[in-house]
Amino acid sequence: MAQLDHIMYACPDLQAGIDEMYELTGVMPAMGGSHPGVGTRNALLSLDNLQYLEIIAPDPAQDLPGTTGQLLLSHGGSGIRSWAVASDDLSSVASHAAALGLESREIIDMSRTTPDGVELAWQLLFLQDPHMPFFIDWLQSPHPALSTPTGCTLERFSINTPSAEVYQGFLNALDLPLAAASGPEGFSAQLNTPKGTVTLEAW
Numbered sequence: 001m002a003q004l005d006h007i008m009y010a011c012p013d014l015q016a017g018i019d020e021m022y023e024l025t026g027v028m029p030a031m032g033g034s035h036p037g038v039g040t041r042n043a044l045l046s047l048d049n050l051q052y053l054e055i056i057a058p059d060p061a062q063d064l065p066g067t068t069g070q071l072l073l074s075h076g077g078s079g080i081r082s083w084a085v086a087s088d089d090l091s092s093v094a095s096h097a098a099a100l101g102l103e104s105r106e107i108i109d110m111s112r113t114t115p116d117g118v119e120l121a122w123q124l125l126f127l128q129d130p131h132m133p134f135f136i137d138w139l140q141s142p143h144p145a146l147s148t149p150t151g152c153t154l155e156r157f158s159i160n161t162p163s164a165e166v167y168q169g170f171l172n173a174l175d176l177p178l179a180a181a182s183g184p185e186g187f188s189a190q191l192n193t194p195k196g197t198v199t200l201e202a203w
Helices: 013-025 068-075 091-101 164-173
Strands: 001-008 028-037 040-047 052-058 080-085 108-113 117-125 133-139 153-161 180-182 186-193 196-200
Touching: 001 040, 001 133, 001 153, 013 052, 013 186, 040 068, 052 068, 052 091, 080 091, 080 186, 091 117, 091 133, 091 164, 133 196, 153 164
Parallel strands: 001 052, 080 133, 153 180
Antiparallel strands: 001 080, 028 040, 040 052, 108 117, 117 133, 153 186, 186 196
């Protein structure tokens, strides 16, 4: 089984991203934790239904050169950078991708410690095509959406890509009920919030 797990909202400064999201939605995101070696840290906002919004930014406590954190800092601005699909069988995902001519990278192990001291461990699978979603298996860890601020829900997630036919074929193979439209690469999300409907645009 696979479903949209979280949306990655990138920004160059975490506190600024938290403030921005609070101003937009009326819900204050909660600090998540640091990703050692990746150069990033995050804050989270539940979207209900085991889904959440991840505000991800450079971690100033880490050495940033060559990391994702450096990329976020150099890019500047905020917006949806990527999205993740939850799956408890990453090897099967890789097989579906291969059948469509999409190459995968090696499955990697990740972890972080929450502010409450809870150790989270999960596995990630990335495809070689950076515009495709990445995949996450939460293993035995509690899902972050269960312990982060609530009040927002995901109404719609939109995918635009020049490779809409291939992208849609992959979504169909995974039984993901999402549509890929032809257009310039990018994502957008429509949220129902205490402040009404909010649309988040591409990074």
